[in-house]
Amino acid sequence: MTETTIPLPPITEDAGTGATLEARRISCWFGDHKVLERVSLTMPAGQVTALIGPSGCGKSTFLRTLNRMHELVPSASLAGEVLLDGEDIYARGRRLTEARRRIGMVFQKPNPFPAMSIYDNVTAGLKLTGQRVRESSKDALVEECLTKAGLWKEVRARLRQPGGALSGGQQQRLCIARSLAVRPKVLLMDEPCSALDPTSTRRIEETIRELAHEVTIVIVTHNMQQAARVSDQCAFFLAEQGTPGGIVEHGPTTAMFGNPTDPRTADYVEGRFG
Template structure:
């Protein structure tokens, strides 16, 4: 149980201004297992502060596993094991002295399927993260926080007159933007997004992509996507993951997105980004 002494006070972010300094995320020599099965082998990647990094590659190559490792969700699986480091501005989030809740505060997550709490209102959904992380705010600051996060999530103008309506009553694209707003309420420094548009129509996808570009001014974003056009549109850099013939996933190539799509250095990258497999 969280006590008042454990809670941290928070003020609403100022609309349009960074909530905190931009953060670099770095994975070093990440190797991961589920039981005896190795799923990633010595994966290293730097995700620059204030940029959008896209993780691309065919299904089963370890992209989503790698994403979950970046905020310590991998350890929720009983058989999961991990070697290597994940550094947030040079500090390892897996250091035994670091609390799990601190990693989750700093590194938020948006999942493939929108998952608003259906019994909660739109307002309550945005504020849910405060309770889960033991973050305290006054009623007036909560009102400002709700508006600020919904604006950043690109949803405010659509829901401002029905904040007490159920979050589960929104359309799929609106629910996904509500989940983004909920993640932003605890002011993360990094936002992880696991195929956030895969279940959405093209119009909703476009709105989510525009939201990501706006958010990158104040939060570092890492996105898993199977949509090569989306990766080309929204990301600053890409990392191409591949696993073949039962081998664990590795990064074949990473770098500037435009360069990887226009002049890839590895023929496997060229084949994948041009749709010849995957």
């Protein structure tokens, strides 16, 4: 892969209010097993969309289709379209690395490079996506991204120490900073707080809300209180009686929790199943 030196403007100038992400009629398989059936959802620019529903209903699979991670599984296949500001990321000729740069991912378990320094963790994604920042700009980039991730004040005196030495919550925020360094339009989060203590969870949630006006965020969560706190809209997934997963209902978070139209949604958000 050829690297090019490019100027990287501040996140606020590059990302603005993020980008609209639209899934159209997404169906997914693992081998012959169909796990999602014609799912369509618009995730508006500059908002947080929460994907909720019981385990096994296809939320994480759907999330992974949104930046082409689903295709990493050898037996996986997909039908449908994923549009980023109107352009299909699966269209012929679209580069996989470009989709991953514009649509970042934060996983359930923090995955910093443990032996790599905090500083180098932040800049690692640039090399992986074929970008190169001038040395004179790197310090400012690292500070900016760690600040956006709510971690700068905690680590600024030890940037050359290993990222693996941080606490779990700090590691997760480091992963967010690493994702931000490549200037994504969208940030996907797959249960980013499930392994964290309440204090770390609160910090991650604060970071999500602070980033939302700059980067479109899509988060999978089983925590209904978290979905209510951080999201602008929710999509409720369900797979019933061995059928593929799909969206039962979606809409503004206040409506989904306060006045859902489908009784199954009400049962789930009120804790009667799942």
